[in-house]
Amino acid sequence: MAFDYDLFVIGGGSGGVRAARVSAATGASVALAEESRLGGTCVIRGCVPKKLMVFASEYHGAIGEAQAYGWAHEGGAFDWQKFKPRLREELTRLEGIYRRLLEGSGVEIFDTRARLVDPHTVELADGDRKSAKHILIATGGHAVRPDQPNAELGITSNDIFLMDELPKSILIVGGGYIACEFACILNGLGVEVTQHYRGAQILRGFDDEARGLVAEAMRAGGVDLHLGTNIVEMRAAEEVTDLDHAKPATEITGGAGELAPTDPDAGAALRGGPVWVKSTNGQERVYDRVMFATGRAPNTADLGLGEVGVATGRRGEIVVDAFSQTNVPSIYAIGDVTNRIQLTPVAIREGMAFAATVFDGKPTKVDHDLVASAVFTQPELGTVGLTEEAARDIEPIEVYCTSFRPMRTAFIERPDRVLFKLIVSQKTRKVLGCHIVAEGAGELIQMVGIAIKMGATKEDFDRTVAVHPTISEELVTMREPVRTA
Numbered sequence: 471m472a473f474d475y476d477l478f479v480i481g482g483g484s485g486g487v488r489a490a491r492v493s494a495a496t497g498a499s500v501a502l503a504e505e506s507r508l509g510g511t512c513v514i515r516g517c518v519p520k521k522l523m524v525f526a527s528e529y530h531g532a533i534g535e536a537q538a539y540g541w542a543h544e545g546g547a548f549d550w551q552k553f554k555p556r557l558r559e560e561l562t563r564l565e566g567i568y569r570r571l572l573e574g575s576g577v578e579i580f581d582t583r584a585r586l587v588d589p590h591t592v593e594l595a596d597g598d599r600k601s602a603k604h605i606l607i608a609t610g611g612h613a614v615r616p617d618q619p620n621a622e623l624g625i626t627s628n629d630i631f632l633m634d635e636l637p638k639s640i641l642i643v644g645g646g647y648i649a650c651e652f653a654c655i656l657n658g659l660g661v662e663v664t665q666h667y668r669g670a671q672i673l674r675g676f677d678d679e680a681r682g683l684v685a686e687a688m689r690a691g692g693v694d695l696h697l698g699t700n701i702v703e704m705r706a707a708e709e710v711t712d713l714d715h716a717k718p719a720t721e722i723t724g725g726a727g728e729l730a731p732t733d734p735d736a737g738a739a740l741r742g743g744p745v746w747v748k749s750t751n752g753q754e755r756v757y758d759r760v761m762f763a764t765g766r767a768p769n770t771a772d773l774g775l776g777e778v779g780v781a782t783g784r785r786g787e788i789v790v791d792a793f794s795q796t797n798v799p800s801i802y803a804i805g806d807v808t809n810r811i812q813l814t815p816v817a818i819r820e821g822m823a824f825a826a827t828v829f830d831g832k833p834t835k836v837d838h839d840l841v842a843s844a845v846f847t848q849p850e851l852g853t854v855g856l857t858e859e860a861a862r863d864i865e866p867i868e869v870y871c872t873s874f875r876p877m878r879t880a881f882i883e884r885p886d887r888v889l890f891k892l893i894v895s896q897k898t899r900k901v902l903g904c905h906i907v908a909e910g911a912g913e914l915i916q917m918v919g920i921a922i923k924m925g926a927t928k929e930d931f932d933r934t935v936a937v938h939p940t941i942s943e944e945l946v947t948m949r950e951p952v953r954t955a
Contacts, residue, residue, distance in 0.1 A: 483510020
C-alpha cells in the first residue's frame with residue numbers, strides 16, 4: 471500500500487519536532503500537524519517563559535543584596551509593561567526557529583488540528599485526510615481546574631503569560647512544583663501572594679527534608695503559605711454583597727489585553743475582576759486573581775483514539791511499551807501524553823529513540839531511571855535519584871546531610887539556608903539519590919546527575935577534591951552519616 475508519508479506526527483512540541491526532524495534525516499517523508507504554536511508547552515507556555523520570569527523575579531532580592539554589599543543603588547518597581555513585550559518577542563523568535571528547523575529538514579507542516587481516522591490515516595480540521603505508514607502522537611498535556619463550583623473564575627499557569635497587567639494580589643491553589651514556582655515568581659515581582667495547599671507539606675514526592683526547607687524559605691521570602699487548606703467557596707466579588715468581613719485586595723487590576731491571534735490560551739486571562747474566596751481555615755478574602763495549579767492531564771480528547779482502538783489509562787494517557795509503541799502497531803506516542811515523566815528533555819529523548827527504532831533500524835529504549843530535575847523556587851530544589859523516604863523502604867541506607875548559612879548571604883546577615891543531601895546504599899556504597907536546596911541547585915544537580923548515573927559510590931565523592939570556597943564543596947566533604955535507616 472502506498473502512503474502519503476512514512477511518518478505523520480500529531481503535535482509540534484519539543485518531542486514531536488525532534489522526532490520529526492530526526493526521522494526526516496534518515497530519508498523518511500514526514501509531515502507534522504500542530505493546532506496551536508510550534509514549540510508546545512515548553513516554549514510557548516511552560517519552561518521558557520517561566521524561567522525568564524524567574525530571572526526577572528530574582529532581581530528584586532539582588533538589588534537588596536547589592537545595597538548590603540555597599541552598592542549605592544535604589545531599585546524601582548517591576549514594570550510588567552516593559553517585560554511582557556520582550557517575553558512575547560522571545561517566544562515568537564523561538565517558534566520561528568522551530569518552524570525553520572522543520573522546514574530545513576524537509577518536514578511538511580500543517581498548522582491545524584489532526585485526529586486519527588484509522589491506524590494509517592489522520593484527518594485535518596478542514597476534512598482533508600493524509601495517510602502514513604507510521605503515526606506518532608506527541609500532543610502533550612494541559613493544566614486542569616478542580617471540579618468545583620465557579621472554578622472557571624480562576625486562571626491556570628497558561629494565563630499568567632497572557633495577562634495585560636500583573637494583579638496586586640493572587641491566591642495560588644496547589645502545592646506542586648508549578649504552584650510553588652509561580653508563588654515565588656509573582657512574590658518576587660511584587661504581587662501579594664497567598665498559597666493554599668490541602669496537603670501537609672508542599673512538593674509531594676520530593677525529599678521531605680528538602681521540601682520542608684523550601685517551604686520555610688518561601689514563607690520567609692513573603693509567600694503567605696497555608697497548608698492543610700483548600701477553597702470552600704469562590705464567587706465573583708461583584709456578586710458578594712456583604713464584603714465588610716472579607717479582607718479586600720489593595721487595588722483591583724489584572725485584565726488581559728489583546729492576545730496573539732494564533733494563541734488559543736485566551737481563556738480565563740480575558741476575564742478580569744476580583745474573586746471572593748472562603749477557605750477551610752476560616753478566612754474570607756477578595757483576591758485580584760485566583761490561580762489553580764492543581765494538576766495536568768494528557769491531551770487525548772477527540773483524537774480518535776477510541777475509534778481506532780488505541781489503549782488509554784485511567785487519566786486518559788496513551789499506554790505505550792518501552793519503545794513508545796501503542797497496542798496499535800503503526801501508532802506510537804511520546805512525551806506528556808503518555809504520562810511517564812513529564813519533562814521536556816525526556817520527551818526529546820523519547821522522540822530520538824522513536825526515530826532510531828522505527829527509521830534507523832536500531833531498536834532503542836529510553837532510560838527513565840535517574841532523571842535529574844529542578845524546581846525553580848527561591849531557593850531552587852535540585853534532585854536526582856531516590857528520596858530518603860523511598861530508599862529506606864528498599865534497602866538499608868546511610869544519609870549524609872548538611873544545612874548551613876551560605877557565605878554570600880551570611881555576610882549580610884540574612885537567614886538563608888542551603889541543604890546538601892546524599893542517600894547512600896549500605897551494601898553497594900552507591901549514591902542512590904542527591905537533593906540540593908540552594909541558589910543554582912538546577913545547575914548543580916545536572917553535574918551530580920552524571921556521576922550518579924555512572925554509578926558513583928560515596929567513596930568516589932570522598933576522593934574528589936573540593937572547590938573552595940563554594941557551597942557545592944559540601945558534596946565531597948560530608949564524611950560521617952547523620953543517620954542510617
